[in-house]
Amino acid sequence: MTARHARFRTVLGLLVAWGVLATTGLVAAAPAAAGERAWTRLAPGVRYRQFDIAASKGPARAHLLSVDLHDPRVSVGLLYPGAVGARATLSTLAGGRGAVGGVNGDFFNITETQHPGVEATGASVGPAIADGRELKAAVPDGQRFGPVLPPGTSTREVIGVDGEHRARLGRLALDGSLRTPGGQLALGGLNQYALPVGSVGAFTSDWGSVSRVRATCGTDTDRAAPCSTVTHEVTVRGGRVVSAAATPGGGPIAADAEVLVGREAGAVELRKLHVGDAVTIRHRLVEARSGQPYRFAVGGYPVLRGGAPLPGLDADTAAVRSAAGIADDGRTLLLLALDGAPEFRTGLTIAELAAVMRRAGSVDAFSLDGGGSSTLVTRDPGAGSVTVRNHPSGGAERPVPNGIGVFSRA
Known part of the structure; x- marks a missing residue:
């Protein structure tokens, strides 16, 4: 092979590799660009990274946790402040439980401007299960807070982990x-x-x-x-x-x-x-589908099922968002929150969120509360407290009713 041919093959290989990365939407510039970081190991089976996205409304930055449920030392559970009708920041909830990572959870009763004199409860919209304990059921569809539900879904939708240590989507009635x-x-x-x-x-x-x-x-x-x-x-x-x-x-x-x-x-x-x-x-x-009980479950709504986005996902309204994804037949859980810093605040549409979760490896994916609620935390090895990895869009953490916590016994 001549030197000229070798140089051509090298350039071609780089172009092909870059094309694969670019089509995933997980990078917006060269791999060495700001915002593109390698995985950081937080604990056995738990990793964190961030990456930038060239979204339709402007650049977005994602913070991602990968959780290997194959590892018997790893578990996932509901973070909540000890009562359904209460709220706390995600860092408080995760830090108090000794979690190595976590993301905010369900949409919730955040305000009551339509009912003067009535107290907002702070309670979440959908069902919630913690350590096998059934905390609450879902409110009627018309009573929910959050964006319009995709066709065919309801407030009863959940993502959770069952008794076989597998993550899955479901519907709890x-x-x-x-x-x-x-x-x-x-x-x-x-x-x-x-x-x-x-x-x-x-x-x-x-x-x-x-x-x-x-x-x-x-x-x-x-x-x-x-x-x-x-x-x-x-x-x-x-x-x-x-x-x-x-x-x-x-x-x-x-x-x-x-x-x-x-x-x-x-x-x-x-x-x-x-x-x-x-x-x-x-x-x-x-x-409602399998009848199999959950050890942990939290509400929201599906955006990706069986590798395909749900029909009718909103492709117009962009916002800072959080999501959870499932891969490897339920043995891998992906937790994502977008950054709310001013330069990234335009965020993603729901359709883009589904695409990003699929390109990150999810077969099924689930939208969690977004906007000022979107928060992702991690705890570095040996650290005594968790770190908020994204910039909440309100400038500070918003108290939330629940979240998904990642725990390690290593």
Whole structure:
């Protein structure tokens, strides 16, 4: 081979390699450019890197965690502040649990400007499971906060890890009932900031101490609709009614008690109960597709399934976003948050987010809360605290109701 031919083959090889990288969308300049970094090992099976994206609305920077669930020393779980109706920064949640990394979780009841005098609960939209404990069910679709859901999806969508240590997408529906002296009633909610119209919802000690009034505001199709004027609340302890009130209350709920909140027809049914009446409350979250239980689950919505983007993803509205992806038949979990620094704040559209997660290796991917909530943290080997890797778009961390934490026993 002549020197000229060798030089030609070298240049051609470089061009081909660069073309492959460029088509992935994971780089916007040469590999040595600012923003393009190699993987950093945080713990066995846990790695972190950042990369830049040439997006349609402007440059974006992504922060990515790769979690190897093959490794028995690695686990993933829900980060939350000990109550459904509470919030804390992701660094506080992750640092308090000793996580080596994490990303923010579900969309949540962030404000109540439509209902003056009603307290925003801070509770998340979708279902939540922590260490096999079912914390809450999903609010009606019309009561959610966040962008419009892709066609065919709902607030019941989750990403989580099952008992076989595999990450997977699913849909968790509430299966619950009340047995009273007058008969049996279906349960419409569990620790939710919004109950279906005409239903009864159960609140446990997992809810926390925030007011339960918000659960009776809005309708199944209109989050801003007025609060119901027909409400009732009953407290059950030891299987018996111990108190009742015409309006929902607040404050801590005892570990051996549950509070039932009814609106419209549900309130009418609860008014039939009297102190001393026997009431049996049953509730569980059921995986609508496989029926297999989760050890951990958090809400959001899917954007990629089986390697293909969901139909109807928004390709126009760009924003700072967070996401989780699944690869290797559920044995690899990818956690991503975009940077909110001014030069990257235009972010990605949902369609672009799906494409980026696929090019990062995901077969399935799930959109988490974005905007000022988007946060990714890591803890360097030997460090005593976590570091916020991205720049939250609000200039500081926003308190959030939950997140996905990565843990290592190494």
